[in-house]
Amino acid sequence: MRKILLVLLYLLGTAAAQAATPLQRMQQLVDYVGVDYPGAVAGGEVVNPVEYAEMLDFSRTIQDLAEGLPVTEARPEIRTTAALLNSLVTARSDAHQVSEATGKLRQLLINGYDLAVTPARTPDLQRGKALFAQQCTSCHGVEGKGNGPLASTLEPAPTNFTDLDRYRQRTLHGLYSTITHGVNGTAMKSYAKLPDDDRWALAFYVGQLAPTDLMKFEGKQVLLAGSIALD
Ligand code: HEC
Structure with missing residues (x-):
């Protein structure tokens, strides 16, 4: 039963991938603020005004989107947390508090609206690598360090996928x-035109550029130990 439900969720997720629903947009912005805020504010001071303007804009949009969510049991807490997030960002609060609020909001959205957050099939890393080489290196660079030929002309700059903090x-x-x-x-820009599998392959490919081989090995051990304990 659980499996069938999951499969249905994936199918829904795939069908919806072309046009972002308000819920998906909200989820993306929440993730974004969680990751980017430490680059905008440090010690109560704005360290990057362009980034901070983006954070203010996104956290206000998150609050607006929360107001418009379908009415469910989950909505009141989501609205309160979205309002809290907006006030934390406006007050240039500590990055820890902001990432706590985005983490909580993310979880509330996933649980409250049954959002799919995993791929339907195991992503193909080789495919991700090939697509990255074709379509992403002009900005993100051959090694994903954010230093492609176009990078110096862009503000904000392309993400460096090898940055461990990020x-x-x-x-x-x-x-x-x-x-x-x-x-x-x-x-x-949006790559919604690529098939869902390709977008997941790219996400997994860029997602593994930062950790060292040792970190990957240790992570695998933790995962294996976890699945044995579950059996
Ligand atoms: C024309 C330049 C350009 C191209 C081509 C490009 N990107 Fe980006 N990308 C950017 C910029 C600039 C940012 C940073 C946006 C910001 O800081 O708000 C970014 C951010 C991202 C992020 C967010 C990373 C994070 O840590 O939040 C991902 C993921 C990403 N790009 C993936 C890709 C992939 C995959 C491709 C190829 C299919 C690609 N990009 C092609 C310019 C580009």
Whole structure:
């Protein structure tokens, strides 16, 4: 039963991928604020005005979108948390508080509206690598360091996928949804025209550029230990 439900969720997720619903848009913005805020504000001071303007815009949009969500049991807490997030960003609060609020909001949205956050099939990393080489390196660079030939002309600059701090903040689903919807007001456009599998392959490919081989090995051990414990 659970499996059938999951499959249905994936199918719904795939069908909806072309046009972002308000819920998907909200989820993407929440992920985005969680990852980008530490680059905008540090120690109560704005360190990057362009980034901070984006954070203000996004957190206000998140609050507006929360007001318009379908009425469910989950909505009141989502509205309160979205309002809290907006006031934290406006007050230039500590990045820890902001990422706590985005983390909570993310979870409330996933649970409250049954959002699919995993791919339907195991992503093909080789395919992701090939697509990346064809379509992404002009900005993100051959090694994904954010230093492609166009990078110096862009503000904000293309993301450096090998940055470990950023890697620790984000989720694979967050990468997938940025690839799907793009980021308004930046050179990062939507790749919704690519098939769903390709967007997941790209998300998994760029998502594994930061950790070292040792980190990947250790992560795998944790995962294996977890699945044995579940059996
Ligand atoms: C024309 C330049 C350009 C191209 C081509 C491009 N990007 Fe981007 N991308 C950007 C910029 C600029 C940003 C940063 C946006 C911001 O900071 O708000 C970005 C951000 C991203 C992010 C968000 C990363 C994070 O940590 O939040 C992802 C994921 C991404 N790009 C994936 C891709 C993939 C995959 C491709 C190829 C299919 C691609 N991009 C092609 C310019 C580009």
